[in-house]
Amino acid sequence: MKPKVYIKICDSGWIIEKMAKTLADQIPHVLYGLEEDENADLVYHIPYLTYQGSTNVRRIGYFTHMEQDDVRRRNFLSAAAAFEHRVCQSNKTADILISNGFDKISIISPGVDLQAFTPELRIGVVGRTYDSGRKGEELVRSVMSLPGITWKFTGKGWPGEPKLLADSEMPDFYRSVDYILVPSLNEGGPMCVLEALACGRPVIAPDVGWVSEFPHIPYETGDPESLRHVLLKIQDDQMQLRASVLSRTWQNWAAQHVVLFQSLLANPRNS
Numbered sequence: 001m002k003p004k005v006y007i008k009i010c011d012s013g014w015i016i017e018k019m020a021k022t023l024a025d026q027i028p029h030v031l032y033g034l035e036e037d038e039n040a041d042l043v044y045h046i047p048y049l050t051y052q053g054s055t056n057v058r059r060i061g062y063f064t065h066m067e068q069d070d071v072r073r074r075n076f077l078s079a080a081a082a083f084e085h086r087v088c089q090s091n092k093t094a095d096i097l098i099s100n101g102f103d104k105i106s107i108i109s110p111g112v113d114l115q116a117f118t119p120e121l122r123i124g125v126v127g128r129t130y131d132s133g134r135k136g137e138e139l140v141r142s143v144m145s146l147p148g149i150t151w152k153f154t155g156k157g158w159p160g161e162p163k164l165l166a167d168s169e170m171p172d173f174y175r176s177v178d179y180i181l182v183p184s185l186n187e188g189g190p191m192c193v194l195e196a197l198a199c200g201r202p203v204i205a206p207d208v209g210w211v212s213e214f215p216h217i218p219y220e221t222g223d224p225e226s227l228r229h230v231l232l233k234i235q236d237d238q239m240q241l242r243a244s245v246l247s248r249t250w251q252n253w254a255a256q257h258v259v260l261f262q263s264l265l266a267n268p269r270n271s
Helices: 015-026 070-082 091-099 137-143 167-175 191-198 224-243 250-265
Strands: 005-009 030-033 042-046 059-063 085-088 105-107 121-125 149-153 179-181 203-205
Touching (some): 015 042, 015 250, 042 250, 059 070, 085 091, 085 250, 121 224, 179 191, 191 203, 203 224
Parallel strands (some): 005 030, 042 059, 059 085, 085 105, 121 149
C-alpha cells in the first residue's frame, strides 16, 4: 500500500530524522526518507528546503526559521509559495509568513521525552565533620529524605557516602553539583563558600562565619524546617520551568499532525 503521507527529510541521524520517525512510528501509512517519493497522497518536506521545485504531488512544508541573507530569504518565501499548507515551529516564524501574505499555517512544535528529561537537584556538601557536631551532619540527615535530591559529599563523617578528593579534584566536584550547602552551626569560613562561588555555583548557607559577606541563599542556622523550605522552593522553581514545556511532547507532535493530515487528505483540492 502506498503511503498516504511521505516525509522527505534533509539528513539522517539528527533531530530532523527524529521528528519524521516519530510521525512514522505513531501514525499509520506515514513513511519518511531522503529520496523523493511522488506516489504518496501528500509529501511533507521537513524542512522546507528539501523542496526541489516539482509540483506533481500535493506538498506541505515545515518552516523552522528564515535566514537573513537575501538568497536564503528568497528561497524561504519561494518554498512557502509552492506549498498548499505551511507548518511552523514557532509563532515567530508563523508571523514572518503571515506578514508576507501567506495563510493556511499551522504551528506544531517538536517534543521532549518527559520520562527521560526530568528535574534533578544535586546538592554538594564539602569538608569533614567533628565530634562536636558543629558541621551540621545531623541537619543534613534530617533533610535527606526529601525526594528528588541527589546528595554528594566530600571528606568524611557525613550521613551519605563521602569521597576523599584531592585538591586538584575539587573544582570538578563543585562543577558537578547545582548548589553547595553549608550545614554548619558555627564556622570561621568556610572555605567552600569561596570555592563554590569561584566555580559559579550558588551557596545555601546560614549566617555563620563569613557567609554574610558573600552572595548566598539563607536559612536559619541549625533549623531543619528552614532548610527544608529552601530546598523545596528550589525544587518548585525547577518544576515551574518544567511546567512550561509539559505540552511540548512527542505525543502531541504526532497528535497535531494526525489532525492536519486528516484535514488535508479529506480535501484533495485544498490548495
